């Protein structure tokens with residue numbers, strides 16, 4: 108489709124010109140405000156299958172011009188939702204070295220340094236993610252807030268390869284690792300709401316699960332994520348750094364944000 112960016116003439120205020128859903132309802136991300144929350148005792152802990160990948164398995168680590176993404180094998184899935192949601196890819200949103208605030212979702216206006224999204228599609232109903240991406244029950248995305256703090260060995264398993272994907276459409280193969288280790292310990296404490304892709308085409312097709320607890324990566328690891336990549340091609344005359352790749356919070360309207368924990 109047409110190209111889009113996070114700033115300038117193709118920035119988020121212009122997305123709806125080529126991608127009408129971006130100007131529609133049920134958009135993501137949102138600011139998760141305490142007064143919106145409704146405790147729902149029926150919310151079951153997230154259960155993940157086959158997230159602990161063997162190093163014999165190869166994953167594709169790539170720069171798609173909008174984010175750092177890792178392709179995920181279809182053996183990985185979420186088993187605790189109404190339908191089976193099979194993993195497709197994970198990617199990140201981050202700030203910059205000068206402004207280390209780049210999460211998409213915010214909690215009472217608190218913006219975290221970065222946010223990871225693990226994208227899954229409803230494989231009970233759709234044969235692949237492309238068929239699922241524009242269906243209201245098509246996708247389930249897990250969101251993890253990332254703060255700067257202690258070094259995180261799980262994130263290092265792929266961050267150490269980041270200089271191999273500096274430019275758009277660069278890809279490298281990396282050994283499989285325990286993707287579960289990228290998530291917080293508590294998978295039973297989360298926010299849940301109906302929303303959309305946070306990038307064009309902004310389809311309102313995502314069941315969002317945002318974990319309450321953040322994970323940490325070190326300052327050095329954050330700087331690698333925030334400064335290593337370019338959104339431009341290697342052969343482009345000007346190199347455009349890839350940072351600040353987050354959409355601002357969208358209108359909640361009459362949506363309710365469910366929460367699985369009380370205090």
Ligand SMILES: NS(=O)(=O)c1c(F)c(F)c(S(=O)(=O)CCO)c(N[C@H]2CCc3ccccc32)c1F
Nearest residue numbers: 171173174198224226236240248303304305306
């Ligand atoms: N924040 S988010 O979770 O809404 C989200 C992204 F932020 C994002 F950048 C991407 S992308 O594929 O890397 C680039 C533009 O689609 C996807 N990609 C998803 C949606 C479309 C699609 C098709 C095939 C594989 C992955 C995706 C995404 F779901």
Ligand SMILES: [Zn+2]
Nearest residue numbers: 198200224305
């Ligand atoms: Zn995302």
